[in-house]
Amino acid sequence: MASPTVRRTGLPLDGLSLEASSPPGTSGLVSGHLRLLGAEAEPRRTTPDVPGRITASGDGFGPVEVRMHAVNEASGVVDEATAQAATGIMAVHGRRDGQPRGLALDYVSAATGLLGVQGLLAGLLAEARGMRAHQVTTSLPRAGLLSVSQYLAAEGADEEEACELSPGGPPFSSADGTVFELETLDPTAWAAFWQALGAPRDAVRSGWRPFQFRYATACAPFPEVLHATTRDKSWQSIRAAADDSGAQVCALRAVADRAAEHDGAAPWRLTELGAGPYEPTRPEAGTAPLAGVTVLEAGRRIQAPLTAHLLGLLGAEVIRIEPPGGDPLRGMPPACSGVSARWLALNRGKQAAEVDIKSPSGRERLREMAAEADVFVHNWAPGKAAQLGLDAGDLAAVNPCLVYSCTSGWAGRLQNAPMGTDFMVQARTGMGEAARPSGEPPAPSLMTLLDVMGGLLGTETVLAALLQRERYGHGVRADSSLLGAADILLAPALRRAAEGRGTRRPAGFRRPLRTADGWVAPADAHASEAAGHDLSGLTTADAVDRLRAHGLAATAVTNRLTSLDHDARFAGLIRRDRHGAFAVPDPWSFA
Numbered sequence: 001m002a003s004p005t006v007r008r009t010g011l012p013l014d015g016l017s018l019e020a021s022s023p024p025g026t027s028g029l030v031s032g033h034l035r036l037l038g039a040e041a042e043p044r045r046t047t048p049d050v051p052g053r054i055t056a057s058g059d060g061f062g063p064v065e066v067r068m069h070a071v072n073e074a075s076g077v078v079d080e081a082t083a084q085a086a087t088g089i090m091a092v093h094g095r096r097d098g099q100p101r102g103l104a105l106d107y108v109s110a111a112t113g114l115l116g117v118q119g120l121l122a123g124l125l126a127e128a129r130g131m132r133a134h135q136v137t138t139s140l141p142r143a144g145l146l147s148v149s150q151y152l153a154a155e156g157a158d159e160e161e162a163c164e165l166s167p168g169g170p171p172f173s174s175a176d177g178t179v180f181e182l183e184t185l186d187p188t189a190w191a192a193f194w195q196a197l198g199a200p201r202d203a204v205r206s207g208w209r210p211f212q213f214r215y216a217t218a219c220a221p222f223p224e225v226l227h228a229t230t231r232d233k234s235w236q237s238i239r240a241a242a243d244d245s246g247a248q249v250c251a252l253r254a255v256a257d258r259a260a261e262h263d264g265a266a267p268w269r270l271t272e273l274g275a276g277p278y279e280p281t282r283p284e285a286g287t288a289p290l291a292g293v294t295v296l297e298a299g300r301r302i303q304a305p306l307t308a309h310l311l312g313l314l315g316a317e318v319i320r321i322e323p324p325g326g327d328p329l330r331g332m333p334p335a336c337s338g339v340s341a342r343w344l345a346l347n348r349g350k351q352a353a354e355v356d357i358k359s360p361s362g363r364e365r366l367r368e369m370a371a372e373a374d375v376f377v378h379n380w381a382p383g384k385a386a387q388l389g390l391d392a393g394d395l396a397a398v399n400p401c402l403v404y405s406c407t408s409g410w411a412g413r414l415q416n417a418p419m420g421t422d423f424m425v426q427a428r429t430g431m432g433e434a435a436r437p438s439g440e441p442p443a444p445s446l447m448t449l450l451d452v453m454g455g456l457l458g459t460e461t462v463l464a465a466l467l468q469r470e471r472y473g474h475g476v477r478a479d480s481s482l483l484g485a486a487d488i489l490l491a492p493a494l495r496r497a498a499e500g501r502g503t504r505r506p507a508g509f510r511r512p513l514r515t516a517d518g519w520v521a522p523a524d525a526h527a528s529e530a531a532g533h534d535l536s537g538l539t540t541a542d543a544v545d546r547l548r549a550h551g552l553a554a555t556a557v558t559n560r561l562t563s564l565d566h567d568a569r570f571a572g573l574i575r576r577d578r579h580g581a582f583a584v585p586d587p588w589s590f591a
Contacts, residue, residue, distance in 0.1 A: 011038030012121070012270075012468040015059035029113035029488065030054050030068070034120070036266045037464055052112075056120055064123035068116045069139040075569035076544065076555030077141055078523050081510045083108040085521030085557040086569055087144025090512060092151050092561075093447045095219040098167035100519050100557045102510025104437045105489050107449065111143035114456040114488075119588045121463035122314050126289040126590075128470040130282045133289060137589040141570060145584040147452050148561060150302070150345040151218065152574075155561040156582040157334035157341040163213045169220030169446050170423070171252060171432065172227060178235040181427040181444060183419050184247040187212075192245035197238065199229040215301065215422070216332070216342055218446045250418045252442050255430035255493045255503035258486075261414075262494060267484025268461040269411065270468060273392060273475035274400025280470060288315025289590070293466070295375040296321060296366075297350070298357070300329065302422075302448055303407045303482065304379035305346040306455025311375065311462060313586050318350040319373075321366065326354060336581040344581045357388055366390060371398040375462055377405040382412070382420070392477040402475045403465040407458040411481035420482060422450045429486040430503075434493045439507035453485035512557045515543045519557035526552040 018039040020031040031054065039056060052068030077086045084090050084102050094101035119136030126133040145152075154161065173179045184190050187208050194204040200223075207222030214220035230238060235251070242249045283291040290311060297308035298321040305320075312318040320327070327347075332340040353369070356362035367390070370376050376395060378385065385391040385406070392404040409420010418424045426432055426444035433442040435449075458480045465476035487494070493503045508531060512519040518540040522530030530552050535543040540556045547554040558564060565574050565582065573585045 010468075010472060012464045012471065013038035013056065013124075016040070016056050016061060016124075017058045019055045020053070029110060029491070030066070030116045030120075033113075033117050033460070052116065054116060054120060056124060061124055061127050064120060064127065064133060064136070066116045066120040066123070066136045066138070068112050069137065076548075076553060077569060078553045079525070080106050080109050080140075081521055081524045081527065082553065082555045083140040083144045084510065085512060085519075086555050086567075087141060088148045088152065088558045088561045088564060089144055089447070090510075090519075090521065090557055091559050092148055092218045093445050095165060095217070096167060096169045096443075096446050100512050100559060102512065102521065103435055103445065103449075104505040104509050105431075105435055105449075106492060107453075107489065108140050108144045108147070110488055111147055111453065111456060112138060112140050114453070114460055115143055115146075115587045117460050118310070118314075118456070118463055119590075121460065121467055122289040122588070123590065125463060125467050125470060128467065129280060129289075131287065131289070133590050135591045137591070138587050142573075142585060142587045145564070145570065145573065146587050149584045150216070150342045152561045152564060152584065153336070153341040153345040153581045154216065154334055156565070156576075157336050158580065159334040161217060162333040163210045163217055164221055165217055165219060166221035167219060168210070168222060168224075169214055171427070171443055172230040174230055174235040174238055175232055176234050178238075179252045179432075179442065180235075180238070180249050181252065181423050182242075182247060182249050183421055183424050184245075186246065189246040193241050193247040194226065194229065196241035196244055197229050197233055199226055214446050215448055215451075218448075220446065248418050248424065250424050250427040252427050252432045252444070253430050255433050255490060256497050258430045258490060259494045259497040259503075262487065265413070267457055267480065267487055268464070269477075269479040270461070270465055271392075271477040271479070273396040273402065273404065273477055275474040276400060278401040278469065278473040290314040290316040290466075293317070293375065294319065294373045295377060296369055296373045298366075298376075298378040298380070299407070300327075300379065302346065302451035303454040303458060304377050306452065307405065307407055307458030307462065308350070308377050309346050310455070310459040310587075312349055316375070319369070320347060320350045320352045321355050321357070322352050324354050324356050326352065337579040339579050339581075341581045344577060344579055345583070348577055348579075348581075348583065357390070363388055363390060367395065367398050370395045370402060373399065373402065375403045375405060375466070377407065377458070377462065379407045382408065382410075396475050400475050401469060401473070403462060403469060403478055404475070405458060405462050405465070405478045405480070407454060407480050409482045411479050411483060413481070413483055422448045422482060425450050425482040425486055429483065429490065430493075431486055431490065433503060434490055436504075437507050437509035437511075438502075438504035449489070450482040450485045453489060454480065454482045457481075457485050457488065513543070515540045518559055520544055520547065520554050521557050522547060523553035526554070530554060
């Protein structure tokens with residue numbers, strides 16, 4: 001490959017042209033993001049059933065092509081609805097309700113689109129580093145399996161869940177009709193909030209554990225009396241109890257509210273830091289796109305760890321910064337061979353370095369590590385990095401060519417925003433309305449939709465920053481957020497709101513149909529026709545055959561995630577790691 005033209009500064013894809021040829025949902029996201037990163041688009045008209053295909057070339061690059069396969073007629077996985085059903089997303093999202101439930105969001109399509117952008121950026125980065133990556137492939141099934149990877153690992157673990165997987169959970173409602181989310185990571189604040197509202201002590205005590213673990217289990221079967229307590233209190237008194245206790249509450253907003261304030265900004269922000277001297281690495285031919293790249297990750301829960309996990313799958317060496325004694329989440333039940341199955345889903349293969357960032361010597365050690373690294377990723381609370389002297393400017397002083405990635409809740413884009421956790425961002429942005437079809441009350445999903453999508457968005461942002469560094473020789477601050485992830489998922493609803501077409505999908509949208517021994521999901525295009533069939537007396541296999549005999553695409557709903565291991569629709573994709581935990585496949589293939 002000829003050396004790319006080097007300019008003083010610019011966007012990662014300046015000077016590259018883009019050709020898009022694919023179905024509208026996924027490709028629209030991909031081409032839109034690549035245009036925001038500087039590429040010039042040249043769309044081609046094709047039939048809807050052509051697999052997603054994006055090609056980038058120019059300025060000494062490529063062509064590099066990404067394919068996003070959406071259709072597998074033999075398995076019945078042909079679109080968003082059937083991908084949600086087959087990969088277990090309907091099962092996890094439906095845990096709060098006690099039966100599989102489809103998301104009214106184009107979740108798997110959006111995840112596939114982000115994986116497509118990542119694959120194209122990784123391919124271009126490989127070219128810039130002297131390697132060849134002509135074609136990158138991803139698919140709806142791989143995106144869906146990645147989205148449920150933590151739940152799959154936990155369900156296949158050696159021991160039982162820390163909390164029962166039973167129906168129940170937020171949101172709550174007040175006496176005057178306000179529906180709201182509650183958030184706190186502190187058991188003392190939890191107890192004080194409910195004490196102020198007069199809830200029974202036994203219920204408060206027994207409710208904390210399922211509430212705390214709802215991020216992991218996608219349900220929270222705490223006592224019904226807690227719901228009854230809030231229904232007996234005014235919204236004003238509930239807000240006062242939250243203010244006094246240190247807990248936070250957020251009323252569920254409508255998609256129209258988000259549409260009114262949405263400024264159309266990109267879901268990320270790339271900011272130039274210090275410049276050179278930058279000495280690019282040149283890995284051996286045939287290695288992974290990020291071979292030779294060192295990533296430091298100081299993250300907790302899902303968002304930042306998933307970002308670093310995906311960078312590791314692309315070949316980077318990931319060093320996880322953990323507190324003295326190790327990450328306490330390693331012990332989070334359920335375990336496989338003594339290690340948390342959920343922790344393994346996001347952190348297997350990473351190295352670990354115990355660093356006490358609360359001490360001056362620990363912070364100095366982290367600066368020394370950052371001086372030799374390529375990427376630093378964290379999802380610390382707002383202001384913490386600056387307080388520790390570990391903000392982008394602090395680390396750029398020791399490494400001007402560092403990519404500094406902050407994966408946050410809000411990225412400073414909203415004033416007076418609540419705590420930037422998955423469920424609070426869902427509540428604040430109208431996700432609770434968009435996730436459910438018309439005719440159903442709004443309710444944010446207890447599946448960690450935004451943490452996963454935020455991790456995917458963080459990976460895309462880091463790859464864009466690495467390519468920008470490779471082309472222009474300077475460090476980059478790469479900001480992404482759960483708010484940006486929410487805007488990606490809300491894009492269709494925001495467009496409908498702007499066009500005056502309402503914000504909700506039709507009643508019954510992506511609602512699976514009951515069979516004698518399970519559930520079946522028709523494709524989106526055939527949902528209304530399939531709903532007219534009585535399948536309750538048929539086995540799931542016979543129900544799928546019945547629908548297909550009538551020309552309707554459909555697939556069985558995965559209700560137990562461990563059945564994915566021997567599911568013919570995903571033959572050979574799922575394996576067990578050395579601890580015995582289920583692991584899903586790399587989401588891309590490079591050729």
